[in-house]
Amino acid sequence: xxxxxxxxxxxxxxxxxxxxxxxxxxxxxGLPMVGAMLAKKTHAPNITxxxxxxxxDPWEGPMPWSVGGAATFRRAPMSMExxxxxxxxxxxxxxxxxxxxxQIDMYGNLNTHFIGGGFWDFRSRLTGSGGGNDLSSLSENVxxxxxxDPSKFPAKLEFLTSPGHLTGGNSRREAGLLGNxxxxxxxxxxxxxxxxxxxxxxxxxxxPGMTVEIAQACTGFELKVPEQIENIPVPSDDVLQxxxxxxxxxxxxxxxPPRVR
Amino acid sequence: xxxxxxxxxxxxxxxxxxDASILDRLxxxxxxxxxxxxxxxxKVDKRITLQEAVSKYVSDGDIISDTGFxxxxxxxxxxxxxxxxxxxxxxxxGSPNTNQSYxxxxxxxxxxxxxxxxxxxxxxxxxxxxxxxxxxxxVLSEWSHGSMGLGFKAAQYGAPHIACxxxxxxxxxxxxxxxKEARDPWSNDPVVLVSALHPDVVFIHxxxxxxxxxxxxxxxxxxxxxxxxxxxxxxxxxxxVVPELVMRFDxxxxxxxxxIVDAVVELPFGCLPGCCPGxxxxxxxxxxWLIRNALKSDxxxxxxxxxxxxxxxxxxxxxxxxxxxxxxxxYLHTLQRLEKAEEYLIEDIGVDFSYEPVIPKTE
Numbered sequence: 241x242x243x244x245x246x247x248x249x250x251x252x253x254x255x256x257x258x259x260x261x262x263x264x265x266x267x268x269x270g271l272p273m274v275g276a277m278l279a280k281k282t283h284a285p286n287i288t289x290x291x292x293x294x295x296x297d298p299w300e301g302p303m304p305w306s307v308g309g310a311a312t313f314r315r316a317p318m319s320m321e322x323x324x325x326x327x328x329x330x331x332x333x334x335x336x337x338x339x340x341x342x343q344i345d346m347y348g349n350l351n352t353h354f355i356g357g358g359f360w361d362f363r364s365r366l367t368g369s370g371g372g373n374d375l376s377s378l379s380e381n382v383x384x385x386x387x388x389d390p391s392k393f394p395a396k397l398e399f400l401t402s403p404g405h406l407t408g409g410n411s412r413r414e415a416g417l418l419g420n421x422x423x424x425x426x427x428x429x430x431x432x433x434x435x436x437x438x439x440x441x442x443x444x445x446x447x448p449g450m451t452v453e454i455a456q457a458c459t460g461f462e463l464k465v466p467e468q469i470e471n472i473p474v475p476s477d478d479v480l481q482x483x484x485x486x487x488x489x490x491x492x493x494x495x496x497p498p499r500v501r
Numbered sequence: 502x503x504x505x506x507x508x509x510x511x512x513x514x515x516x517x518x519x520d521a522s523i524l525d526r527l528x529x530x531x532x533x534x535x536x537x538x539x540x541x542x543x544k545v546d547k548r549i550t551l552q553e554a555v556s557k558y559v560s561d562g563d564i565i566s567d568t569g570f571x572x573x574x575x576x577x578x579x580x581x582x583x584x585x586x587x588x589x590x591x592x593x594x595g596s597p598n599t600n601q602s603y604x605x606x607x608x609x610x611x612x613x614x615x616x617x618x619x620x621x622x623x624x625x626x627x628x629x630x631x632x633x634x635x636x637x638x639x640v641l642s643e644w645s646h647g648s649m650g651l652g653f654k655a656a657q658y659g660a661p662h663i664a665c666x667x668x669x670x671x672x673x674x675x676x677x678x679x680x681k682e683a684r685d686p687w688s689n690d691p692v693v694l695v696s697a698l699h700p701d702v703v704f705i706h707x708x709x710x711x712x713x714x715x716x717x718x719x720x721x722x723x724x725x726x727x728x729x730x731x732x733x734x735x736x737x738x739x740x741x742v743v744p745e746l747v748m749r750f751d752x753x754x755x756x757x758x759x760x761i762v763d764a765v766v767e768l769p770f771g772c773l774p775g776c777c778p779g780x781x782x783x784x785x786x787x788x789x790w791l792i793r794n795a796l797k798s799d800x801x802x803x804x805x806x807x808x809x810x811x812x813x814x815x816x817x818x819x820x821x822x823x824x825x826x827x828x829x830x831x832y833l834h835t836l837q838r839l840e841k842a843e844e845y846l847i848e849d850i851g852v853d854f855s856y857e858p859v860i861p862k863t864e
Contacts, residue, residue, distance in 0.1 A: 293573065302854050310782070314844050314845050319721040321721070321725075323651055366625050368616055368617045369616055370597065377667045377669060399672050400672045416691030417669050
C-alpha cells in the first residue's frame, strides 16, 4: 500500500482525469503539467502536448521547468512560433487548455493582472496575461486550476484579464469569443463545472473528506449545488506509483506542504 | 505635441497618457518603410562588438523589444550592457517582457508595453510591481502574448493591422491604445484589430549567423522571426559566426535574411544566466536568487545588480561569478550538459537534473 494521496497529488490526479486520450493539450508549468504527464503515462498515452513559445510534441523526458525550456521541444519534429501556437487554438487544434489565476469568479473569468486595489493602487502587480487571455479566448475547452479560498474565488474580479463566460448565459458567444470557455475548475476541494444555462459555477464532484459546506466556505460567491454530487475517487496505488516514481520523481510539484523550489 | 494617429481614447484616459505622441513610433508604418529604404543594402561584413552595437544602435528613448522567451534564447548580456552604458528612457515591449524589470531598476527604462513580466512558477516580480506602483515605470499598453505576437506578424507581412479574436471581453481592451474592437466586414462578428508594431531596436540571439547577418534559430522561434522583420534596427547576436557556405549548404533553421540585419555580434554565452537551446541550460539558481531574494527591496536589487552587472564588463566576468558561487569551473559544463541532455542531444540516463534549492549569497 502506498501512503494516501496528499492534496497536490489528488489535484494532479483530478487534472489528469480531465484529459481524454487523443486530445491536443495546451499546458503551462506547475500542476497542470504534472496532471498532463500523469494522463499520458496512464489512461491517455496518445495526447499531444503543445506550448506557447512554439514547442510541440516533445519526446518524453524530464518535466519542463519552463514553458519555453528544452523539455518542450525535446527532439520535437518541429518547433513553431508564438503566433502559430495560438493560431492552432483559434483554428480548432487545441482541445484542452489549462489555466491558473490569482482570481477566478463564478463565470470562470480570470484575473492575472493585480490584486489589492485598482490599476494604479494595487497591493501587488502580477504577471499580466501572458498567453492566458489567448487560451481563454480561443481554445475549445478551458480547464481552470487553482487552490480554492474566498479571496481567490471572489464574486468580483479586480481586473478581467481572461474571459470565461463573462456575465453568464450567452454572453461569451455574443462577445465573439471562440470555443466552449471554461468547462471545469479543478481545486483541492474537488471539481466544479458550470450550469449549462446560467454558466454559473457549480459543484460537480468532491474530493474524499470534502463537503458542500467546506466548498462553500472556500468560495467568495455562492456555489450552485446540483442534486447529485460525485464522490471523486482517490488515485489507485498504481497511479500514485506512476505519479511519484515516473512523473515527478523529485517531488518538485507534488510534495505537501510545498517546499521552496 | 499632437499625436499622428487616432488611438483608443478610453485607453489613453485609463492609462493617463497625456501626450499620445509618445506612442506614435510603434505603429508608424510609413516612417518604418522610409527607414528601411535608407538602410545600407550591401552584403558586407557587419560584425561589431557588443559594446559598439549597444552604443551605436540603442538611442535614449528607443522602443526596444525583449526577445526569446524570458530566459530562453534571450540575449541577457545585451541588457546587462545597456545597463552599464546607462541608456535612458527606453520603452520596453515584449511577449514576454521579463527582462525589463532589472533594466528599469538600473535607470534605463521608464515605459512598458506588457504582456507578461515574471518567471512562471518561480513567482511574481516584486521589483517591477514596486516600480509601477511608485511611477518609476509607466505602463503604456496591456497585451496578451498572442495579440502582441500578431502585431509583430502584421508588421512582418506588411499588413497595417490584423484582426483577431483575442482580447474580446477583456479589460485589457480598455488599457491598450493600439487595439480597437470592430466588426468583421464580412460576417459582422466582433473582432479586435491589432495595429502592426514596429519597435525601434531589437537584439535577437541566434545559435549561428554568418558575417552578413543570415541567421539560424533552433528551438522555438517565439516572436523573433516576426520581430526581425518588424523592427527598425536589427542586431543579431550569436553563439558562433559561421562561414557563409554553412548557410548555403545547410539551410535548416535559417530564418533571418541578411538584408534586414544591421549588425552582427559574436556573443558566445550571450544568453547567460538564461539558456541557449543546443548550448547551455539556464542557471536556475541565479534566477531563483533574483526572483526570491534579490527582488525583495530596492536595496537587495541594488546589491544584486552591482554584483552581476555593474562590477562585470562582459559575459566572461559573469561566468566567473557564476562558477565562483555555484560550484567552480565545472558549473558551466554542467549547464551545457543539462541543456543537451534535456534536448536529448546526448544520453540523458544518469544525468542529474536536481539542484540545491539553497539560494547562494554574495560575499
